[in-house]
Amino acid sequence: MSDVYAEPATAGDPTDPATLARYTTLRLGGPAGRLETAENADQIVLKVQEAEDREQAVLVLAGGSNVVIGDQGFAGTVVLVRSRGFQAVAEDVDTVTVRVEAGEPWDDFVAATVERGWSGLECLSGIPGSAGATPIQNVGAYGQEVSETIVAVEAYDRTERRVVRIPAADCGFVYRGSIFKYSDRWVVLTVDFRLTRSPLSGPVRYAELARALGVEVGDRVPLADARATVRKLRAGKGMVLDAADPDTWSVGSFFTNPVLPGDVFEQVRERAADLGQPPNWPGADGTVKVSAAWLIDKAGFAKGYAGPEGVAISSKHTLALTNRSGTASAAALVALAREIRDGVESRFGVTLHPEPVLINCTI
Numbered sequence: 001m002s003d004v005y006a007e008p009a010t011a012g013d014p015t016d017p018a019t020l021a022r023y024t025t026l027r028l029g030g031p032a033g034r035l036e037t038a039e040n041a042d043q044i045v046l047k048v049q050e051a052e053d054r055e056q057a058v059l060v061l062a063g064g065s066n067v068v069i070g071d072q073g074f075a076g077t078v079v080l081v082r083s084r085g086f087q088a089v090a091e092d093v094d095t096v097t098v099r100v101e102a103g104e105p106w107d108d109f110v111a112a113t114v115e116r117g118w119s120g121l122e123c124l125s126g127i128p129g130s131a132g133a134t135p136i137q138n139v140g141a142y143g144q145e146v147s148e149t150i151v152a153v154e155a156y157d158r159t160e161r162r163v164v165r166i167p168a169a170d171c172g173f174v175y176r177g178s179i180f181k182y183s184d185r186w187v188v189l190t191v192d193f194r195l196t197r198s199p200l201s202g203p204v205r206y207a208e209l210a211r212a213l214g215v216e217v218g219d220r221v222p223l224a225d226a227r228a229t230v231r232k233l234r235a236g237k238g239m240v241l242d243a244a245d246p247d248t249w250s251v252g253s254f255f256t257n258p259v260l261p262g263d264v265f266e267q268v269r270e271r272a273a274d275l276g277q278p279p280n281w282p283g284a285d286g287t288v289k290v291s292a293a294w295l296i297d298k299a300g301f302a303k304g305y306a307g308p309e310g311v312a313i314s315s316k317h318t319l320a321l322t323n324r325s326g327t328a329s330a331a332a333l334v335a336l337a338r339e340i341r342d343g344v345e346s347r348f349g350v351t352l353h354p355e356p357v358l359i360n361c362t363i
């Protein structure tokens with residue numbers, strides 16, 4: 001079976017199939033104690049249960065596009081999620097509910113929904129990884145988040161040792177988070193999305209996207225136009241995977257945009273008075289989300305800023321840290337992340353937090 005996720009064996013020890021660097025977009029990560037591949041939901045449950053019966057720790061890995069795995073690897077069992085497919089499970093005049101297997105490549109799924117005239121995921125085009133990982137951090141981009149269309153997640157509950165259906169309201173979705181992130185309890189098996197039957201996108205919410213489409217914020221555009229324009233904008237920032245472009249050997253954004261209480265934001269503005277206004281988005285509860293990219297850049301870390309062993313900030317996007325040599329260690333990437341976090345902290349008094357899940361490494 002072809003494996004769309006695995007990288008060519010250029011990372012880590014190419015003779016060792018258990019070198020996790022081969023399964024991550026950063027091309028980082030030492031060996032797995034044991035590596036299992038699950039090709040359907042039943043197998044995912046079985047492989048996890050078997051590891052538990054051996055009293056081994058379990059790491060569920062799909063596209064490897066949102067993890068930083070340390071150089072010592074993962075001593076337990078790594079279960080590679082490779083289930084495939086999707087089907088409509090409920091329909092009415094206006095909507096269709098689609099159930100997608102966890103291992104389905106996300107962008108293939110988005111392309112299929114756009115082709116069928118199902119509106120709701122088009123602005124999430126070009127994001128790497130699997131459909132089953134999208135609820136983990138409530139994947140979002142260009143004004144859409146999966147929490148707007150997910151109606152339920154089917155998961156294996158490792159505490160109860162049974163398969164459960166979790167309605168969206170119980171998933172705890174927040175900006176780049178959910179009950180699933182940083183928790184070993186649930187293994188996502190399928191995700192149900194309720195999409196709208198429409199040849200048009202939802203209202204375009206992101207100013208940069210509206211400009212690129214030549215429309216006003218709030219307008220709707222043909223689904224295929226939204227998808228193509230999002231992919232083009234993303235490619236220009238190194239945010240679509242490209243084996244030939246080391247600017248994409250990353251986890252996308254390494255840091256989340258900090259969400260600050262109003263008074264803390266005012267202090268940041270004062271500290272940044274000589275630099276102009278930090279891009280920001282007021283929240284409903286008096287909080288303010290601030291651009292991490294701006295803070296990083298103004299703290300002295302420009303695009304291309306290099307760390308040890310050929311790790312560097314992407315030359316196309318300030319938020320993406322890359323293993324551009326393809327041969328760096330996770331320790332080198334983490335050292336660069338730490339330097340940036342500390343630099344922003346001392347310049348603006350704001351602590352940046354990593355967006356990817358760190359496994360056996362820490363910043």
Ligand SMILES: Cc1cc2nc3c(=O)[nH]c(=O)nc-3n(C[C@H](O)[C@H](O)[C@H](O)COP(=O)(O)OP(=O)(O)OC[C@H]3O[C@@H](n4cnc5c(N)ncnc54)[C@H](O)[C@@H]3O)c2cc1C
Pocket residue numbers: 025059060061062063064065066067081102127128129130131132133134136137138139140141182186187188189238239240241248250251252253357
């Ligand atoms: C170039 C690039 C651009 C990106 N752009 C965006 C973006 O615009 N917006 C955005 O939100 N993200 C973005 N990302 C991050 C990433 O693509 C998404 O978070 C994606 O959903 C991760 O999917 P994955 O299958 O690769 O997950 P993995 O990296 O394999 O896993 C990530 C985490 O989820 C857990 N996990 C994975 N599958 C399951 C499962 N079935 N059940 C339980 N836990 C599971 C893993 O254990 C791990 O903790 C980008 C990444 C890259 C490399």
